[in-house]
Structure formats: structure tokens, C-alpha cells
Amino acid sequence: MDIQRIRARTAELLGEYRIPGATVGILHDGEITDLAVGVKDVSTGEPATTGTIYQCGSLSKTWTALAFMQFVDEGKVALDEPVRTYLPGFRVADPEVTARVTPRHLLNHTNGIEEDFGAPGEGDDVYERMVENIAGAPQVHPLGYTHGYSAALGYAILARVMEVIDGKGWDDIMRDRLFGPLGLTGTSSRPDQVDPGRAATGHVIRSLGEGPVASPLPHLPRAFGPGGNVNSTAREVLAMAHVVLGEGRARDGTRIVSAGSVREMTGSRVPVPDPYMFGPEWALGLIVCDWHGETVYAHDGSTVGQNARLRILPDSGIALSLMTNGGPRESFYKEVFNEILAELGAVTIPELPKPDPARALDLSRYEGVYERPGARYEVSADGGRLWLTFVLDPWQASFLGKPERIPYELLPISDTHFLMPSDDPLEDTQTVAIYDFQDGAARYLHTNCRVNPRAREE
Template sequence: MTDLQTDLSAVGARAARVLPELLERHDVPAAALGILLGDEVFTTSAGVLNLGTGVEATDDSVFQIGSITKVWTATLVLQLVDEGLVDLDAPVRTYLPGLRLADDEAAAAMTVRQLLSHTAGFEGDIFTDTGRGDDAIEKLVATFDDVPQLFEPGALFSYNNAGYCVLGRLVEVLREKPYDEVLAERLFTPLGLTHAAAGPYEAIRFRVAMGHVDKEGGGQEPAPFWALAHSNGPAGAHLAMSAADLLAFARMHLDDGQAPDGTQVLSPASVTAMQEAQVSLPDLRVMGTSWGLGWELFENAAEPMVGHDGNTVGQASFLRVVPGRRLAVTLLTNGGQPYDVFHDLVGDVLRELAGVELTPLPTPPESPEPVGDASPYVGTYGNRVLHVVVSQDDDGRVWSELQPQGATPDPSSEAQRIELVPLGPDVLVPLEPVQGLHIPHAFVGREADGPARWLHIGRAMPRLTE
């Protein structure tokens, strides 16, 4: 263990030196970095938590972890599996008999496993605000009766926030307590967390990060609100914590489900099951290669690696876990261009301590080839949050027009038109980044030379028009 401690000390010291420079270069107000290697933990932080108040970041500062929350929700569900209260392959209606979707046959067939692996198939971005009471999740799930089915359960991966809200409701029903209480009782307490908050009312006790958004004329300003709707808590609306507390959660998954005091939080079998691939992903390059039960899997890494990322309004979080090296790395940020900081900083840590290279962020070719016949791709794709209109002009150039819809959780979203160029078979990529990323557009579900049935950008967006 001595060599590991020496490596961590050197890598951590270098990270602490470069972090302020990276934040300035990429216009990120503040960040916290945490590294767990073996039994040793290193944390560092830099920047300003809130540009409106000038409060500086410290190592115990609390940031939102966004959709990393989904791994916590999955852990709560697998605890129920350990106790024999849930069967992963049982229909969800076994536990939530009142669950209604627009496609009743699909609602009756979908399983807990499919919800956990984002393969349940119904539209997943439902951010309805149902209030701040303990019944917010129950009220939200009750509104799903008109939510359309995108594909048959189990047929495809499509990232699904609403599915995790259903899982949160399942946890509430079987535990007979609100989700936030179960989260604290079943995870915060046994893991000994000291700087974790299920929502803003708890977060205010700590030195808490505010998200930031672009302001007119350049730079960053505090976001207009701190948290997303309480109803989306199980999907990642407002869980916040320090880097050290997030690493404590990762350590439990590295230690066969055991807490530092010996408490068995999760069975070794469930820890393993969560990290086993359930479904492969299209060639997106901004996500993993497959998905497990909660965890995102990166099967193209030199060492098996799992993780998850998260985004709320103005905050972005990253977690990578390399079980074979007993290594976990997290970066928590509050604005700017965090993906560049993540790749520069976390990429260096993973390379030095595990020999793992992060997949490079996708970028358009320097000299892109012409698309040619784009007719299989042309059309309108969409859901309640976003419509994407793909067109080809008289010069043969292909365009993607992003049209935010009324259900978007971000009121600052605006329509954008970007040019697409080839990246791979049936995959196009924007010439210009959107929110700092060139998100590949994968066109899937084609038969022979026919049109694509879905545009996949992490979500499978069904074709709405030819």
C-alpha cells in the first residue's frame, strides 16, 4: 500500500496545482476533485461557489451530483432485492399496480430490470413540478398515464429520467417512507456521510455551490434557481454532497457493499449485478459503451470501469470507478465548460493511477466528407422536451435545428441550428459545439435503405415526420 499512497500523493499534488488554471481556462467558477485509491482519500478544491456572493470553494463544499443520483436510487432498489422484496425480472406493476402509461400493454410488461437499465421504452424526460411535499414523486408518477411508448420494453437503450422516478416511487411504497428519508436512513447514515443533503433545505447547512449559466456579453452568472423539481429527486434533481462523501459511496461499491464500520449496505452479489452490462449503446462517444443496473459501463477502457455523470442547472458532476485498481475519481463543478476540465484533470488521474484512457470527446473531422444522400436521416424527431428537425439544403449540407418544447426544465433554452457532418456509419456530428459538446447524432432502426426510426442522442427520439 506504500507505493499506492506515494502515487496518490504525487498525482493529487499535481492535480491541486493545475486545477485553478483549468478553471480559469474553461470559465468554470469552482470545482472539487476527489480521489480514492485503496484506503486513501485525496481532495482538493478551487474557485468561487457563488459569483453573486464571492464565497470560495473548500474541500467540504457541497455540490449537486445530478444524475449520479441514479446509482444511489439503483442501490436502494437492489437493497430491496437483497431482502427478497423485489424481483428484478418481475413486472413493475407487481409493486406499483396503479402504474399507468399511454401504452397499457407495455406498462404491464416492463420490468424493474428494464427501468434500471433505461430499456423500459417510454418517453423519459418528464419534469412536471408537483410541489415540494413528501407526495411529490407519487403525484408525478400519477401523471404518466399519457406518456407515450417509444419502443417495446427491452428493445433499445434510451436514457430515462422518468423511469428512475418510478423506481423512487417503488422504494417509497415498499419502505413506506418518502424517498429522501429512505436515502438518508439506508445510505447516508450507514456510510457515515457528514456533508450530504437530499435537497436545498438540508444543503443550506453547508458551504453550498450555486450553479452558473452564460450571461449576455460573456462570462458566468448565478443560475436563476438552485434545484430542479422535487418530483424528480430519484433521477437527480437536487441530491448534493462533498467530493469526499461521494467517494464514500463509491468505496462501498468497491468493498463488496460494506461500509467502513462493517455494516453490509448491499450484498456482494448485488454490487456485481449492478456492474454487469444489460444493454449496448449506439456509437455516441459521450456516454459509456453499455449500461448496467444503474451504472454506466466503459468496456473500451484498459481496465473495466464504471461511472456516471450528472447535470442540473449550471452544475455538472463526474464519477469514474475502476474496481480492479480500487480507484474512484470524482469531479464536481458549477458552470462554464466542465467537460474540458474533466477530460484534462480526471483523464490525467486515471492515466497515472490505473493506466486508463478516457474516450476522447467527439469532434468533427478537420476535413469532413460530404454527407451525400441524407434522405434516410431527414425528418423531425422529438419528445416533450426537444424537437430536432434534420434537413438537407440544395448544396447538400445537412442541418439540425434544435427546438426546445414546453416541457424543458431549463427556461433559458433557445432554438439552435447547427450543421452536421459524417462521423461514422449512420452517425453525424455537429460542426459547432452545443453547451460545450459535439453530441453525435446516431440514426438507428434503419431497414435496408429505409429511413431511420429514431435519432439517438442519448435519448431515442422517434421520427415524427418524414
């Protein structure tokens, strides 16, 4: 590879997207190459390095899933055994879900339990408290009915299962079972464990004119730990990815999980209603992508001002990681990764499909309000076109300098899938699925992996 060319191109893209810094990792045929560009903090101008530590966000779920599969290997937990087997006091509002939800439902985001876990605090009992707090949590959708991403709750329940079985806190489990055996020195599960001299500062980009400003939230609450609080470097993320490529073994040959567990993680899949933005299927702690016929495993992560991307190409013996302290922008990650993939002669990332302007739709079937706590989407027809209005909470709108109601036109790809372009230069085109028609109306809207049910009419 021409690393200097890739570094120069990445630096050029950083300037274009106004992202302060990035570190890129490339695992090819067992060897890791990494490079860093930009700065880790705009206020100090200190350069990003290959040792800079970033917040992984939801990429933490892949780490947690690997640790959980170790318990499966040891026969201490079964993927299809009810959670109540391990947590006898587990309870949610729906008695059937209480009795039947399994670790597999939690790993692949088909449990449907609302993220209604209250304020569990920042103590070592946070995951125990989260499980206690969901006794009245309703269902977003029936158990196993559709995919709907759980940002924090699903993986917190998995963490609590591990804690009860192992007699240790989740943070200690991750250190003792993964970070230590993999030989990782820059990876941790809590912000106070990160070396401040190596930590990237998150930045929010509200306008191209203003440029990046420091994030108002230095890290996510501890409730997000198993699903969002791992910190790592681009190289050490690839050390974890090697476990998938290496059928359960680390780069030095250490057995982390069994080959069977890797096959389970990658082979146990459910369909994703919106297949275009990330991938058509979700496995156990991994997204499954289809790049021009080649299967690629992935996970993304974002905190408020930091982002992580991981792509694993088993057929090509490649894994790529990208960590940034500004964004997120799908188009940035795609341009960087496509430069590297083309250099390696590998398959590149597919473009989004084109809209079908000739498709005739009964727009009334899609109209309505789709919402859940913290998210509201209003779909309406006007002048023969379909529109989605995203409703921001007042604080978010004020901080971002945006209106509280942002309209987007929905351009049909099929009877259930739409492109959602934006006229904001800081936003990429997104995709939306509106689906599951009953009595002439859609029941769910799925975008950014999240599912939002149609609101009941008053």
C-alpha cells in the same frame, strides 16, 4: 501524487473555462484525497472547500439504484417482476407496457415511457402522484426496444415501489439505508436539508466575456428527487463509489449491498445507441465505459448550473469524483481526470473518433424531424452535407442569448454515428446516432443519452 501540481492545473483550467469552483476527489487503494479550487459563489467570493456541498444531478440515480438493490437483497422486490406486482394501480397508455415493465427496464432506461407526469407538486406524495399522472403516458419506443434516458420518471417509479414496500418516504429511505450507514454528514436528498453555509451556488456561463452568473433555478423540482436531487461532497460521492469497488462494503467494512447485487448492477447491461459520448453500455444505475480495453463504470449529473462526474476503475482500484458550480464541459472534466490518471499511471480517457470524410451516405435516409416534448431536432441535407438544427424553446434561447434555431454540421463516423462540432467556444463537440432504418428512413435520433423518435408526417 503531486497534489499541488494537480491543484494548480485544475485552477488554471477553471480560469480557462470560466467555471467558478470545483472540488476533486481521488480514491486510490482505499484512501481518499480531495482538493478544492475556486469559489463556491461568485457574488461573495467565498472559496470552495473540500466540504462544499454540490448538487449531484443525475448522479443521484446511482445512489437510488444502490438503495433499490438493498430491497432486492432482502427479497422484497425482484428486478424482472412486473412493476404492477408492487404497484397494482400502475398504468400507462400501452397495455403491454402496463403489464410487462419491470424494475430492470427502469434502472437501465429501456422502458420507453414518455416523461408525461404533469405537475405532481412538491409534497411528500410527489412520487405517488407521478405514478398516478402517467396513466395516459405514451411510449417513445416499444418496451425494451432501445436505450433512451429517463431524466426523472423511471427512477421516481422505483422510488414509489420502495415507498410502498418500506412504508417510508424516499427521502427517509435514502437517509436510513444509505447516508446514515455510510457515515455521510454532507449528503442529503432535499435542498432544505443542505447546510446553507456549505452549499455551492450554481452558475450559468452564457459567454466568455460575461463570465458566470447565478443560476435562475436554485434546484430541480422535487419530482427529480430519485433521479436528480441528491446533494453531496466529492469525498462522500467516493464513499458511495467504494461500495462498488468494495463488492458491496463501505470503507469501514459495513455491508451496504451484497456482492451479488454489485455484480448485477455492473453486469446487467444494454447497448447505448450513441456509444461515444458516455459509454457503449448502460447497466443498473451505472454507465459502462471502455477506456482502451479497461472497463470503467460512470455516472454524470447536471442541474441548472451545477455538475457532478464519477468514474470508477475497478482494475486499477481507483475512483474519481469532480463537482463544479458551472458548466458542464466534457473537455474540462476530461482534462482534470487525465491529469490525475496520468499521475497514477492509469489508463486515460479515450478521445472521440475522427470523422470519415470518404464515407458515402444516402443523406435522404437521415432527413426528417426527430422530437419529443421539450426537444426538437431537424435533420436536413444541403450541398452534399448533413445538418442538424436544434430548436430551443423561446425562454431558454432568450436567457442564454442564443437564437431559437442552432445549426450544426454532422460529420459521419459510420453509417449511423456522427460528430457534431460547434463553433461556440462554450460548447464541446457532441456525438449523435441516427439509426434503426425502416422503409429507407431512420426511426430514431439518440444524443446526450436521450432518444428522439422520427415525427410522423402530417
